[in-house]
Amino acid sequence: MTSDSALRIIATNGADRNVGAVMREIGKRARAAARKVALAPAEQRNAALLAMAEALRARTSRILAANAQDLADGKAAGLSVSFIDRLALDDTRLAAIADAVAEVAELPDPLGRVLAEWTRPNGLRFERVATPLGVIAVIFESRPNVTADAGALCLKSGNAAILRAGSDSFRSSTEIAAAMREGLEAAGLPADAIQLVPTRDRAAVGEILAGLGGTVDVVVPRGGKSLVARVQSEARVPVFAHLDGNCHVYVDAKADLAMAREILLNAKLRRTGVCGAAETLLVDEACAATHLAPLVGALLEAGCAVRGDEAVQALDARVTAATAEDWATEYLDRIIAVKTVPGLDAAIDHIERYGSHHTDAIVTADEAAAARFLTEVDSAIVIHNASTQFADGGEFGFGAEIGIATGRMHARGPVGVEQLCSFKYRVHGAGQTRP
Amino acid sequence: MTSDSALRIIATNGADRNVGAVMREIGKRARAAARKVALAPAEQRNAALLAMAEALRARTSRILAANAQDLADGKAAGLSVSFIDRLALDDTRLAAIADAVAEVAELPDPLGRVLAEWTRPNGLRFERVATPLGVIAVIFESRPNVTADAGALCLKSGNAAILRAGSDSFRSSTEIAAAMREGLEAAGLPADAIQLVPTRDRAAVGEILAGLGGTVDVVVPRGGKSLVARVQSEARVPVFAHLDGNCHVYVDAKADLAMAREILLNAKLRRTGVCGAAETLLVDEACAATHLAPLVGALLEAGCAVRGDEAVQALDARVTAATAEDWATEYLDRIIAVKTVPGLDAAIDHIERYGSHHTDAIVTADEAAAARFLTEVDSAIVIHNASTQFADGGEFGFGAEIGIATGRMHARGPVGVEQLCSFKYRVHGAGQTRP
Numbered sequence: 001m002t003s004d005s006a007l008r009i010i011a012t013n014g015a016d017r018n019v020g021a022v023m024r025e026i027g028k029r030a031r032a033a034a035r036k037v038a039l040a041p042a043e044q045r046n047a048a049l050l051a052m053a054e055a056l057r058a059r060t061s062r063i064l065a066a067n068a069q070d071l072a073d074g075k076a077a078g079l080s081v082s083f084i085d086r087l088a089l090d091d092t093r094l095a096a097i098a099d100a101v102a103e104v105a106e107l108p109d110p111l112g113r114v115l116a117e118w119t120r121p122n123g124l125r126f127e128r129v130a131t132p133l134g135v136i137a138v139i140f141e142s143r144p145n146v147t148a149d150a151g152a153l154c155l156k157s158g159n160a161a162i163l164r165a166g167s168d169s170f171r172s173s174t175e176i177a178a179a180m181r182e183g184l185e186a187a188g189l190p191a192d193a194i195q196l197v198p199t200r201d202r203a204a205v206g207e208i209l210a211g212l213g214g215t216v217d218v219v220v221p222r223g224g225k226s227l228v229a230r231v232q233s234e235a236r237v238p239v240f241a242h243l244d245g246n247c248h249v250y251v252d253a254k255a256d257l258a259m260a261r262e263i264l265l266n267a268k269l270r271r272t273g274v275c276g277a278a279e280t281l282l283v284d285e286a287c288a289a290t291h292l293a294p295l296v297g298a299l300l301e302a303g304c305a306v307r308g309d310e311a312v313q314a315l316d317a318r319v320t321a322a323t324a325e326d327w328a329t330e331y332l333d334r335i336i337a338v339k340t341v342p343g344l345d346a347a348i349d350h351i352e353r354y355g356s357h358h359t360d361a362i363v364t365a366d367e368a369a370a371a372r373f374l375t376e377v378d379s380a381i382v383i384h385n386a387s388t389q390f391a392d393g394g395e396f397g398f399g400a401e402i403g404i405a406t407g408r409m410h411a412r413g414p415v416g417v418e419q420l421c422s423f424k425y426r427v428h429g430a431g432q433t434r435p
Numbered sequence: 436m437t438s439d440s441a442l443r444i445i446a447t448n449g450a451d452r453n454v455g456a457v458m459r460e461i462g463k464r465a466r467a468a469a470r471k472v473a474l475a476p477a478e479q480r481n482a483a484l485l486a487m488a489e490a491l492r493a494r495t496s497r498i499l500a501a502n503a504q505d506l507a508d509g510k511a512a513g514l515s516v517s518f519i520d521r522l523a524l525d526d527t528r529l530a531a532i533a534d535a536v537a538e539v540a541e542l543p544d545p546l547g548r549v550l551a552e553w554t555r556p557n558g559l560r561f562e563r564v565a566t567p568l569g570v571i572a573v574i575f576e577s578r579p580n581v582t583a584d585a586g587a588l589c590l591k592s593g594n595a596a597i598l599r600a601g602s603d604s605f606r607s608s609t610e611i612a613a614a615m616r617e618g619l620e621a622a623g624l625p626a627d628a629i630q631l632v633p634t635r636d637r638a639a640v641g642e643i644l645a646g647l648g649g650t651v652d653v654v655v656p657r658g659g660k661s662l663v664a665r666v667q668s669e670a671r672v673p674v675f676a677h678l679d680g681n682c683h684v685y686v687d688a689k690a691d692l693a694m695a696r697e698i699l700l701n702a703k704l705r706r707t708g709v710c711g712a713a714e715t716l717l718v719d720e721a722c723a724a725t726h727l728a729p730l731v732g733a734l735l736e737a738g739c740a741v742r743g744d745e746a747v748q749a750l751d752a753r754v755t756a757a758t759a760e761d762w763a764t765e766y767l768d769r770i771i772a773v774k775t776v777p778g779l780d781a782a783i784d785h786i787e788r789y790g791s792h793h794t795d796a797i798v799t800a801d802e803a804a805a806a807r808f809l810t811e812v813d814s815a816i817v818i819h820n821a822s823t824q825f826a827d828g829g830e831f832g833f834g835a836e837i838g839i840a841t842g843r844m845h846a847r848g849p850v851g852v853e854q855l856c857s858f859k860y861r862v863h864g865a866g867q868t869r870p
Contacts, residue, residue, distance in 0.1 A: 035787070039811060120832055124821055131813070133843055217843050238673060238844045259866040266868035352470070374861045376474060378566070386559055386864025395869065396860070397555055408568055408652055408857040409673045410845040422843040425831070426809045429821025431694040433701035434830065 019203045026162055026195050027212030030135045033192040034160035038132045042109035044187055049105035049152055052183025056098040056148065059179045064089060066171035067144065074142075074168050087142050087169055097148045097176070100400060104152040107399040110417040111158050125428040130421040132158030134217035137208045138402070139231060141223035142166030147176040150222070151194040153402050155184070157420035160193045162216065164208060166223070167200040174198075209235045220402055220415070240415050242406035244356035245275030246330045247388040250347040250373065251295065252364035253286035259385065260291060260363040261298050266387040267361065269302055273332050275404055276359050276381075276391030280327060280337045282347045285311075288340050299336060308338040327354040344369050348376050355379060357406050359391040380406055380413040454638045461597060461630050462647030465570045468627040469595035473567045477544035479622055480590055484540035487618025491533040491583065494614045499524060501606035502579065509577075509603050522577050522604055532583045532611070535835060539587040542834040545852040546593050560863040565856040567593030569652035572643045573837070574666060576658035577601030582611040585657070586629040588837050590619070592855035595628045597651065599643060601658070602635040609633075644670045655837055655850070675850050677841035679791035680710030681765045682823040685782040685808065686730065687799035688721035694820065695726060695798040696733050701822040702796065704737055708767050710839055711794050711816075711826030715762060715772045717782045720746075723775050734771055743773040762789040779804050783811050790814065792841050794826040815841055815848040 037045065056063070067089040074084055089097075116128040136159045138150040147163055154161035165173035177196035184191050197204045208216060209231060218238045221231040228243050249267050251260045267278035281299075283292050293315050299306055300318055307322040308315075319338075326337040327350070341347045351360050361383035362373040370384040381391050391414070393401025398416030405411045411419040472480065491498070502524040509519055524532075551563040571594045573585040582598055589596035600608035612631035619626050632639045643651060644666060653673045656666040663678050684702050686695045702713035716734075718727050728750050734741055735753055742757040743750075754773075761772040762785070776782045786795050796818035797808040805819040816826050826849070828836025833851030840846045846854040 035813075038813070118832065120830070124825065124830075126831060238842075256866075262866060262868050270869055378470070378473070379859065381860045381862060383862040384864060386862060386867040387869050389869040390559065390862060390864075390867070392869075395555070395559075396561060397553065412858060413860050423847060424814065425816045425848050427816060427818040427821060427825060429819060429825075431691075431697060432821040432825070433697050434705055434822050434824040434827075 019199055019201045020207055022199065023197070023204055023207035024213055026197065027135070027215035029192040030160040030162050030195060030212075031215045033190040034132065034135050036190050037155060037160060037193045038134075038158045040158070040189055042111070044189060045109075045155055045158065046105040048155060048184050048187035048189050049101055050183075051186035052148070052152065052180045053098040053102035053105075055179035055182040055186070056094065056101065056176065059175060060091065060094055063094060063172065063175040063179070064091070066175040070142075070169055070171045077168075079168065083142065083168075087144065087172070089144055089172060093145070097145045100145075101148050101152045104156050104400055104417075107156060107417060110156065110421050115423055122432055123430060124432055127426040127428075128423050129426055130418070131424050133420055133422045135160045135162065135215055136218050136220060136420065137162040137164065137212075137216045138220045138222060139164045139205060139208065139227065140166060140221070141227060142169035143222075144169045144172040144176055146222055147173040147196065148180060149400060150220070150402055151177070151180045153400055153417055153420060155193060157417045159420055160195075162195050162197065162208065162212075164197040164205060170200050205230075206234065209237070211237045222403055238409065240403060240405045240407065240411045240419075242275060242356070242358060242404050244330045244406075245277070245358040245391075245404070246280070246328065246354065246356040247276060247278050247358055247391070248280045248282055248347075248351050248355060248360045249278045249388060250282040250341075250351070250360070250362045251284060251287065251291055252344065252347075252362055252366060252369050253284040254366035254369065255284075255287060255291065255363040256365060257291050257294060261295060263361065263363055263385070263387050264295055265298060265302055267389055268299065268304060268336050269334065270387070270389050272334055274389065274392075276389045277332065278336065278361075278388050279330050280339065280354070282339055282341050282350060284344070284347070285340050285342050292340065296338060299338075303334055305335040306338055307335065309340060311340045312338045330356070344372060348373065351377050351379070358404070359383065359388045361386065361388050380404070454634055454636045455642055457634065458632070458639055458642035459648055461632065462570070462650035464627040465595040465597050465630060465647075466650045468625040469567065469570050471625050472590060472595060472628045473569075473593045475593070475624055477546070479624060480593065481540040483590060483619050483622035483624050484536055484587055485618075486621035487583070487587065487615045488533040488537035488540075490614035490617040490621070491529065491536065491611065494610060495526065495529055498529060498607065498610040498614070499526070501610040505577075505604055505606045512603075514603065518577065518603075522579065522607070524579055524607060528580070532580045535580075536583050536587045539591050539835055539852075542591060542852060545591065545856050548853075550858055557867055558865060559867055562861040562863075563858050564861055565853070566859050568855055568857045570595045570597065570650055571653050571655060571855065572597040572599065572651045573655045573657060574599045574640060574643065574662065575601060575656070576662060577604035578657075579604045579607040579611055581657055582608040582631065583615060584835060585655070585837055586612070586615045588835055588852055588855060590628060592852040594855055595630075597630050597632065597643065597647075599632040599640060605635050640665075641669065644672070646672045657838055673844065675838060675840045675842065675846045675854075677710060677791070677793060677839050679765045679841075680712070680793040680826070680839070681715070681763065681789065681791040682711060682713045682793055682826070683715045683717055683782075683786050683790060683795045684713045684823060685717040685776075685786070685795070685797045686719060686722065686726055687779065687782075687797055687801060687804050688719040689801035689804065690719075690722060690726065690798040691800060692726050692729060696730060698796065698798055698820070698822050699730055700733060700737055702824055703734065703739060703771050704769065705822070705824050707769055709824065709827075711824045712767065713771065713796075713823050714765050715774065715789070717774055717776050717785060719779070719782070720775050720777050727775065731773060734773075738769055740770040741773055742770065744775060746775045747773045765791070779807060783808065786812050786814070793839070794818065794823045796821065796823050815839070
């Protein structure tokens with residue numbers, strides 16, 4: 001509980017002239033804590049995760065009281081219904097947050113894995129082994145659960161976390177972070193392995209993006225486009241992020257219609273607000289005569305607005321005209337853009353031109369076409385005959401994820417505990433010198 | 436040969452007001468070429484490499500004539516003897532450059548490797564496969580061979596290269612790049628997969644570091660500290676680089692003296708100018724009585740200046756006093772700092788405090804001490820009972836390398852063709868939708 005006071009060096013709504021100094025101190029503490037958790041055995045890290053889950057449960061009333069204050073302020077400030085919903089906690093949601101932290105303890109240890117091993121003719125034996133990244137800063141909007149999820153994933157992978165919560169969830173996140181820190185201390189690990197930025201001052205974000213004097217190894221933004229865009233444009237340290245999930249379903253000439261319909265409806269409508277939701281349907285002209293009308297009809301019938309090219313507009317008066325902007329838009333809503341294309345090459349070109357390199361799927365019984373699509377579409381995730389909504393760390397079998405990355409460096413696709421690791425080379429000799 | 440004219444859009448000594456426009460055009464061409472080489476089969480990329488080697492040989496007289504002009508200018512400008520030596524080409528050096536390019540063709544194809552593969556309970560089969568990074572910008576000082584080495588490694592890994600050569604090697608690099616582009620065209624690949632920045636204007640470097648409108652995926656600086664420091668501080672895109680190679684040899688209590696001496700002399704003196712050269716010797720106090728004098732004596736006898744702590748100074752009048760600055764210095768010269776430490780923990784702490792996370796070695800017959808050193812020293816390469824000068828892509832079995840990285844993201848240690856790759860997930864379904 002001593003951690004609570006350290007956490008509250010400053011807890012202010014207003015700007016603080018000392019935010020730079022406070023943030024540098026946080027960076028220094030994170031670096032020192034990172035070294036300790038990096039070397040802590042898996043059992044100790046897992047014990048801390050279970051103790052965190054326990055502390056979250058034990059602190060239910062405090063956390064919910066803090067959340068009630070956040071909610072009251074948020075309603076008074078006129079925040080939207082969906083915003084308030086993301087912010088709100090109750091007994092059930094908080095129990096789910098605690099359970100999720102405990103589940104991270106059950107994942108296999110990502111550290112120390114031997115990723116490759118070989119011996120050279122001179123007898124030197126090389127191992128490439130997984131190590132922590134170091135200090136991970138997570139900047140997120142007002143979803144209190146991210147405080148727990150991100151802290152747990154960082155600790156599991158032997159990293160220290162600096163968490164910057166959205167201002168409107170500041171009290172809730174502060175109480176959740178206190179529980180996480182209590183769990184660390186209960187397992188004999190430094191509380192500073194998880195630090196919540198103790199100020200709402202937005203200048204703190206700028207400090208993090210500048211790297212806190214070289215102490216931040218990677219920044220992970222979790223939130224809407226404006227947050228991610230700011231982080232990507234300002235960060236002086238590596239970023240794991242995706243800005244857009246403009247995902248495509250391409251229905252090829254040889255697609256089974258029933259399969260295409262199931263996949264399309266699931267990809268577009270299972271949940272429209274997730275980054276793996278399909279935003280554009282491409283249909284091969286070669287099967288348009290048989291497939292286009294049933295697919296567009298199914299979308300309309302399911303309550304999805306359709307914006308299409310001329311061929312699509314000709315099918316149904318409810319279809320509106322798609323513009324070039326539609327091809328590039330991530331609706332995150334019950335809207336889809338539909339285009340007919342003259343075959344596989346045109347589909348790949350369209351995705352290359354308008355896509356966001358996130359997740360794209362082909363539906364076809366033609367293995368050669370599928371192989372070309374999977375090779376030539378330059379996206380983090382390319383799928384044959386399944387829904388784009390499988391773009392999720394849990395569905396990949398990674399356990400929890402901290403997000404999905406569309407960069408090409410280091411982490412691409414779902415970012416789970418393995419992706420929060422770096423590596424080193426261990427070289428075993430018997431006195432070898434280099435000629 | 437048509438490529439030569441494209442390459443020479445501008446070839447000027449002075450500043451050019453259009454450098455921004457020229458660089459953006461180079462970025463655009465690189466991005467278009469990257470897509471083509473990414474999808475080119477291994478045979479075609481290898482054929483291009485062999486054609487490049489052939490073109491380098493066929494153009495020997497042109498390249499050497501250009502180099503002679505560079506050398507004449509360099510001498511007139513009063514460049515140092517070592518600088519002129521790095522810049523100078525002759526028949527033998529040029530033949531070695533061509534051979535090195537041909538050898539890259541012999542390396543296994545790094546693309547399409549299945550890095551992991553698994554199937555989920557719902558039948559979805561996942562593959563993680565190696566893909567190119569995209570567009571790699573290499574900024575280097577006046578060593579003409581880098582034009583060929585870097586271009587070859589980038590092409591082998593399916594990437595397009597933007598090469599920015601040091602001004603003093605501009606004519607030599609231009610002729611070498613022309614040969615590389617001829618090789619690309621001879622194999623039916625776009626010449627723009629290897630572009631030399633066609634101006635000496637330093638503003639071009641700033642444009643590259645800003646990412647050329649999102650077309651540069653990674654920047655690799657090859658050169659001295661001031662270049663690397665500029666790149667690291669200004670780059671808005673990921674960088675593969677190392678600033679310092681402050682490498683340590685720690686002689687543990689249980690070290691065999693003869694082995695320690697061999698390893699130490701090799702690590703310090705085989706070549707003093709390489710990043711894997713040892714700069715500090717740490718000796719466990721527990722073996723100082725037997726080991727310190729012979730080790731320091733061997734260094735002095737080999738003509739190495741020794742700067743030591745008090746125990747070391749007491750051994751020999753030629754030893755000068757080491758300051759805190761010495762512990763942090765990468766001499767790249769026949770100088771070593773020597774310190775006695777009270778055991779393994781103190782050695783690890785010293786390396787953590789003063790080291791550069793590059794390459795560090797322990798000499799010991801104590802397996803437990805070695806295991807702790809290899810685990811707890813947070814460097815890209817940690818070595819037991821062998822010389823630090825094995826820090827080299829060739830010695831790792833990677834073939835050629837484009838450099839050694841000390842960052843924690845993506846590439847760490849030697850950067851060979853595998854490290855110039857990204858990856859994607861291929862997901863194979865049979866109509867699965869997400870519940």
